[in-house]
Amino acid sequence: MTTSQSRDGAERRTLRLWVILSRAYRAVLEHVEADIAQHELTVAEFGILEALHHKGPLLLGEVQQRILVSSGGITYLVDRLEKRGLVERRLCPEDRRARYAALTPSGEALMTRIFPSHARAIAHALGGLDASEQEDAIRLLRALGHSAAERTPTAAAGAAGETGADEAGAA
Numbered sequence: 001m002t003t004s005q006s007r008d009g010a011e012r013r014t015l016r017l018w019v020i021l022s023r024a025y026r027a028v029l030e031h032v033e034a035d036i037a038q039h040e041l042t043v044a045e046f047g048i049l050e051a052l053h054h055k056g057p058l059l060l061g062e063v064q065q066r067i068l069v070s071s072g073g074i075t076y077l078v079d080r081l082e083k084r085g086l087v088e089r090r091l092c093p094e095d096r097r098a099r100y101a102a103l104t105p106s107g108e109a110l111m112t113r114i115f116p117s118h119a120r121a122i123a124h125a126l127g128g129l130d131a132s133e134q135e136d137a138i139r140l141l142r143a144l145g146h147s148a149a150e151r152t153p154t155a156a157a158g159a160a161g162e163t164g165a166d167e168a169g170a171a
Helices: 003-037 043-055 060-067 069-081 104-124 132-150 155-159 165-171
Strands: 086-089 099-103
Touching: 003 104, 043 060, 043 069, 043 086, 043 099, 043 104, 060 069, 060 099, 060 104, 069 086, 099 104
Parallel strands: none
Antiparallel strands: 086 099
16 A cells, blocks of 8 residues: 555545544534523523533633633623623722623522533433443543644645654554
Protein backbone atom coordinates (compact mmCIF):
# COMPACT_ATOMS: atom_id res chain seq x y z
CA MET A 1 0.00 0.00 0.00
CA THR A 2 1.41 3.38 -0.97
CA THR A 3 1.60 6.36 1.36
CA SER A 4 -1.06 8.06 -0.76
CA GLN A 5 -3.45 5.11 -0.40
CA SER A 6 -2.77 4.96 3.34
CA ARG A 7 -3.46 8.69 3.63
CA ASP A 8 -6.68 8.33 1.59
CA GLY A 9 -7.84 5.52 3.90
CA ALA A 10 -7.02 7.57 6.99
CA GLU A 11 -8.83 10.56 5.53
CA ARG A 12 -11.94 8.48 4.75
CA ARG A 13 -11.87 7.03 8.27
CA THR A 14 -11.58 10.47 9.93
CA LEU A 15 -14.34 11.89 7.72
CA ARG A 16 -16.55 8.92 8.62
CA LEU A 17 -15.81 9.51 12.32
CA TRP A 18 -16.74 13.17 11.93
CA VAL A 19 -20.07 12.33 10.27
CA ILE A 20 -20.93 9.71 12.90
CA LEU A 21 -19.92 12.02 15.75
CA SER A 22 -22.00 14.85 14.28
CA ARG A 23 -25.05 12.64 13.78
CA ALA A 24 -24.79 11.22 17.31
CA TYR A 25 -24.50 14.73 18.75
CA ARG A 26 -27.52 15.89 16.76
CA ALA A 27 -29.61 12.90 17.86
CA VAL A 28 -28.83 13.53 21.54
CA LEU A 29 -29.31 17.29 21.11
CA GLU A 30 -32.86 16.67 19.86
CA HIS A 31 -33.67 15.06 23.22
CA VAL A 32 -32.05 17.95 25.10
CA GLU A 33 -33.84 20.61 23.04
CA ALA A 34 -37.22 18.90 23.44
CA ASP A 35 -36.78 18.70 27.20
CA ILE A 36 -35.64 22.32 27.56
CA ALA A 37 -38.31 23.69 25.21
CA GLN A 38 -40.99 22.51 27.64
CA HIS A 39 -39.79 25.27 29.95
CA GLU A 40 -39.72 27.96 27.26
CA LEU A 41 -35.93 28.16 27.37
CA THR A 42 -33.26 27.88 24.71
CA VAL A 43 -30.34 25.48 25.12
CA ALA A 44 -28.01 28.46 25.75
CA GLU A 45 -30.35 29.96 28.37
CA PHE A 46 -30.62 26.59 30.08
CA GLY A 47 -26.81 26.30 29.96
CA ILE A 48 -26.49 29.56 31.89
CA LEU A 49 -29.07 28.50 34.46
CA GLU A 50 -27.44 25.09 34.83
CA ALA A 51 -23.95 26.57 35.32
CA LEU A 52 -25.22 28.98 37.97
CA HIS A 53 -27.28 26.24 39.62
CA HIS A 54 -24.26 23.96 40.00
CA LYS A 55 -21.45 26.49 40.49
CA GLY A 56 -23.16 29.43 42.19
CA PRO A 57 -22.59 33.03 41.07
CA LEU A 58 -20.05 33.33 38.25
CA LEU A 59 -18.41 36.25 36.50
CA LEU A 60 -20.09 36.84 33.14
CA GLY A 61 -16.82 35.92 31.40
CA GLU A 62 -16.76 32.59 33.23
CA VAL A 63 -20.34 31.87 32.18
CA GLN A 64 -19.44 32.80 28.61
CA GLN A 65 -16.54 30.32 28.59
CA ARG A 66 -18.67 27.54 30.10
CA ILE A 67 -21.47 27.75 27.53
CA LEU A 68 -19.30 28.81 24.57
CA VAL A 69 -21.02 31.98 23.38
CA SER A 70 -19.62 35.36 22.38
CA SER A 71 -19.39 38.24 24.84
CA GLY A 72 -22.31 39.93 23.05
CA GLY A 73 -24.23 36.68 23.20
CA ILE A 74 -23.79 36.30 26.95
CA THR A 75 -25.00 39.86 27.51
CA TYR A 76 -28.11 39.22 25.41
CA LEU A 77 -28.86 35.89 27.10
CA VAL A 78 -28.38 37.23 30.63
CA ASP A 79 -30.59 40.22 29.74
CA ARG A 80 -33.35 37.81 28.65
CA LEU A 81 -33.05 35.71 31.80
CA GLU A 82 -32.94 38.84 33.94
CA LYS A 83 -36.19 40.09 32.37
CA ARG A 84 -37.79 36.76 33.26
CA GLY A 85 -36.65 37.17 36.86
CA LEU A 86 -34.43 34.08 36.77
CA VAL A 87 -30.97 35.71 36.91
CA GLU A 88 -29.56 38.86 38.40
CA ARG A 89 -26.32 40.75 37.90
CA ARG A 90 -24.19 41.53 40.92
CA LEU A 91 -21.23 43.86 41.29
CA CYS A 92 -17.78 42.37 41.69
CA PRO A 93 -16.15 43.93 44.79
CA GLU A 94 -12.62 43.31 43.42
CA ASP A 95 -13.20 44.78 39.94
CA ARG A 96 -15.78 47.52 39.33
CA ARG A 97 -15.89 46.65 35.61
CA ALA A 98 -16.79 42.99 36.20
CA ARG A 99 -20.25 41.63 36.96
CA TYR A 100 -21.43 38.37 38.41
CA ALA A 101 -24.47 36.48 37.20
CA ALA A 102 -26.45 34.72 39.91
CA LEU A 103 -29.71 32.84 40.08
CA THR A 104 -32.58 34.65 41.73
CA PRO A 105 -34.73 32.68 44.16
CA SER A 106 -37.14 32.08 41.23
CA GLY A 107 -34.28 30.84 39.05
CA GLU A 108 -33.04 28.53 41.79
CA ALA A 109 -36.56 27.17 42.34
CA LEU A 110 -36.98 26.56 38.60
CA MET A 111 -33.69 24.66 38.31
CA THR A 112 -34.36 22.63 41.44
CA ARG A 113 -37.69 21.63 39.93
CA ILE A 114 -36.64 20.90 36.32
CA PHE A 115 -33.04 19.69 36.50
CA PRO A 116 -33.79 16.14 37.73
CA SER A 117 -36.10 15.45 34.77
CA HIS A 118 -33.53 17.03 32.42
CA ALA A 119 -30.87 14.65 33.73
CA ARG A 120 -33.26 11.74 33.15
CA ALA A 121 -33.90 12.91 29.56
CA ILE A 122 -30.16 12.90 28.87
CA ALA A 123 -29.77 9.49 30.50
CA HIS A 124 -32.58 8.20 28.27
CA ALA A 125 -30.93 9.63 25.14
CA LEU A 126 -27.59 8.03 26.06
CA GLY A 127 -29.15 4.77 27.21
CA GLY A 128 -28.09 2.96 24.05
CA LEU A 129 -24.68 2.46 25.66
CA ASP A 130 -24.16 0.46 28.83
CA ALA A 131 -22.12 1.89 31.73
CA SER A 132 -18.83 0.44 30.48
CA GLU A 133 -19.41 1.76 26.94
CA GLN A 134 -20.30 5.18 28.37
CA GLU A 135 -17.01 5.22 30.32
CA ASP A 136 -15.13 4.24 27.16
CA ALA A 137 -16.91 7.00 25.20
CA ILE A 138 -16.06 9.56 27.91
CA ARG A 139 -12.40 8.57 27.81
CA LEU A 140 -12.18 8.55 24.01
CA LEU A 141 -14.09 11.79 23.47
CA ARG A 142 -12.09 13.57 26.18
CA ALA A 143 -8.86 12.46 24.49
CA LEU A 144 -10.20 13.56 21.10
CA GLY A 145 -11.22 16.96 22.48
CA HIS A 146 -7.87 17.56 24.19
CA SER A 147 -5.95 16.49 21.08
CA ALA A 148 -8.02 18.72 18.79
CA ALA A 149 -7.63 21.66 21.19
CA GLU A 150 -3.84 21.26 21.19
CA ARG A 151 -3.61 21.28 17.39
CA THR A 152 -3.46 24.53 15.48
CA PRO A 153 -6.52 24.88 13.23
CA THR A 154 -5.42 25.45 9.68
CA ALA A 155 -7.12 25.09 6.34
CA ALA A 156 -3.73 25.01 4.66
CA ALA A 157 -2.68 21.72 6.32
CA GLY A 158 -5.14 19.65 4.30
CA ALA A 159 -4.53 21.56 1.09
CA ALA A 160 -0.78 21.19 1.41
CA GLY A 161 -1.03 17.49 2.22
CA GLU A 162 0.17 18.00 5.80
CA THR A 163 -1.76 15.75 8.14
CA GLY A 164 0.22 16.34 11.30
CA ALA A 165 3.11 14.64 13.01
CA ASP A 166 0.98 11.82 14.38
CA GLU A 167 0.00 10.49 10.95
CA ALA A 168 3.41 11.07 9.43
CA GLY A 169 4.87 8.55 11.84
CA ALA A 170 2.07 6.07 11.14
CA ALA A 171 2.49 6.04 7.35
